[in-house]
Amino acid sequence: MSEPTSTPAASPEQPLTERPHTGHGFGRVLVAVYGLLALAATGRSILQITEYFDRAPVPFLLSALAALIYLVATIGLARGDRASVRLATIALTVELVGVLVVGTWSVVRPEAFPEKTVWSHFGAGYGYVPLVLPLVGLWWIRRTARATAASDAEVARSAD
Amino acid sequence: MLQPLTVVLLVASGLLGLLAAHHLLRGRLVDDPLIIVGAAIELALVVQLVVGLTKASAIGDGAERATFIAYLFTVLLVIPATIVIAVKEKTQWAMAVVLGGALVVAILVARLQQVWSLNV
Numbered sequence: 001m002s003e004p005t006s007t008p009a010a011s012p013e014q015p016l017t018e019r020p021h022t023g024h025g026f027g028r029v030l031v032a033v034y035g036l037l038a039l040a041a042t043g044r045s046i047l048q049i050t051e052y053f054d055r056a057p058v059p060f061l062l063s064a065l066a067a068l069i070y071l072v073a074t075i076g077l078a079r080g081d082r083a084s085v086r087l088a089t090i091a092l093t094v095e096l097v098g099v100l101v102v103g104t105w106s107v108v109r110p111e112a113f114p115e116k117t118v119w120s121h122f123g124a125g126y127g128y129v130p131l132v133l134p135l136v137g138l139w140w141i142r143r144t145a146r147a148t149a150a151s152d153a154e155v156a157r158s159a160d
Numbered sequence: 161m162l163q164p165l166t167v168v169l170l171v172a173s174g175l176l177g178l179l180a181a182h183h184l185l186r187g188r189l190v191d192d193p194l195i196i197v198g199a200a201i202e203l204a205l206v207v208q209l210v211v212g213l214t215k216a217s218a219i220g221d222g223a224e225r226a227t228f229i230a231y232l233f234t235v236l237l238v239i240p241a242t243i244v245i246a247v248k249e250k251t252q253w254a255m256a257v258v259l260g261g262a263l264v265v266a267i268l269v270a271r272l273q274q275v276w277s278l279n280v
Binding site: 031039 | 223227248257
């Protein structure tokens with residue numbers, strides 16, 4: 001931005017060094033990607049369940065579950081407070097377990113998955129994003145937690 | 161569907177992506193050119209929505225038509241969402257989000273064209 005709208009020192013709410021937050025910096029990209037996946041999975045599962053649920057109930061219910069998990073992860077990461085981050089951690093862990101279990105299941109018994117889900121074949125239909133994303137997300141949460149602990153220790157030290 | 165519009169949209173989202181990549185490398189944040197290109201894309205997407213809705217009945221299969229209409233609406237959300245996120249973020253990650261958003265718009269526009277051409 002060309003015009004200097006706000007100088008950090010001038011606004012009392014914005015400290016000079018920002019507190020680590022799961023929804024800031026690289027976290028914005030994660031929130032955007034999770035938001036997009038939430039949107040895509042929700043749309044897809046609504047379509048599958050309303051238009052042709054009888055064709056394959058299990059994959060379609062899994063799509064709906066995935067949609068819910070992506071939604072929780074998006075909101076949790078974006079909010080970034082302690083409880084939200086814990087909720088996001090649970091959502092991402094379930095997502096990781098889900099993609100591994102469903103991925104393996106769909107390879108071993110392909111006849112159980114006549115219709116694609118986001119998680120079948122480890123998310124190959126989505127460029128393996130569903131497999132990689134929870135790993136990146138969990139890494140990011142861990143990194144933010146460590147940075148928070150470090151900055152809190154810094155604050156405590158300078159207060160002495 | 162309306163091929164010239166699809167081409168315009170693909171070129172415009174490519175332009176937005178280039179602009180975001182340029183800003184990313186130069187360490188710049190959201191500025192007027194970025195907003196203007198984004199707004200132009202959004203306008204073209206609204207035109208696409210109107211054209212798409214008037215022509216949607218040409219798609220015979222109900223589920224495919226529903227997919228087509230869902231894409232028409234979904235693609236409208238991407239640019240505003242990415243710009244809002246990018247305005248809030250004061251580091252280079254802002255431009256990474258816009259770059260990703262431009263890519264998503266291009267993919268969705270291409271998917272729309274694909275759904276259309278496979279079903280008409």
